[in-house]
C-alpha cells in the first residue's frame with residue numbers, strides 16, 4: 001500500500017477528517033495526521049485526550065476488497081502493526097481484544113476503525129492514537145495509561161513513530177488481502193496477545209456482563225470466551241477487562257475481622 005500523508009496543525013478528529021476526505025474521493029493509503037485534536041474520540045463515544053505533541057493522532061483511509069464479514073480483522077491487524085512498531089523501540093507490548101495495545105497492563109495505544117459509505121464505495125477509516133508523553137495524560141486516565149516516553153525513556157517525535165507504524169500497517173494489510181489472509185491475521189494476533197486464550201476476563205455488552213476465560217478467536221476476529229458453566233460465547237463487540245486472580249498469599253490469608 002502506498003501512503004500519502006496529509007498533515008494538520010489542529011483538527012477536531014483525524015477520523016472525522018479522513019471520513020470527509022474519503023467522501024471527497026480519497027484513495028486507499030491517505031493518512032491524516034494532526035498535532036492536536038479538539039474532539040478526538042474512542043470506542044463507544046468516549047473521548048480521546050489529544051494534547052499537542054502528547055501523542056500520535058493518525059487515521060488511514062482503506063478501501064478493502066475483502067469479504068465484508070472479515071472487516072473486523074482490520075482492527076486486529078492494526079493492533080499487530082502497532083505492537084511490532086513498539087517492539088522496534090525495545091518495548092514489550094501486549095494486545096487486549098479488540099483495540100488496545102498495552103504495556104504492563106496499561107494502555108499505550110487505542111484503535112478506532114469506522115466504516116463510511118462514499119461515492120467510490122465503502123471505505124474503512126482506521127484511527128490510531130499512541131500516547132507519546134505521560135505528562136500530558138489527564139488525571140482520570142493516568143493510572144491505567146502509559147506512554148512511549150514512560151516505557152522506553154525515548155522522547156519520540158510523532159513523525160518518527162508514524163513512519164514505523166505505517167510500514168508495519170502496510171505489511172499486515174497486504175497479508176489480509178492474500179487468499180488465506182484472515183487466518184494469517186488471526187495467527188499473528190495469537191502470537192502477540194496474552195488475551196488469545198486462558199485469560200480470565202469480564203465482558204461488558206450493551207445488555208449486561210459476564211465472566212469467563214478466553215479461548216481463541218473466530219476467523220472474523222470475534223473473541224471466544226468459555227463461561228464457568230462451560231458455555232462458549234462469541235463476542236463480536238463489547239468491552240473486555242482482565243479479571244485479577246488473587247495470588248496464593250491472598251487466598252491463604254484469614255478474612256479480615258470486621259470488629
Ligand code: BTN
Nearest residue numbers: 013015040041042043110127129
Ligand atoms: C479507543 O481506545 O477507544 C480508541 C481510541 C482511538 C483514538 C484515535 S486518535 C486518532 C484517531 N482520531 C480519533 O478521533 N480517534 C482516533
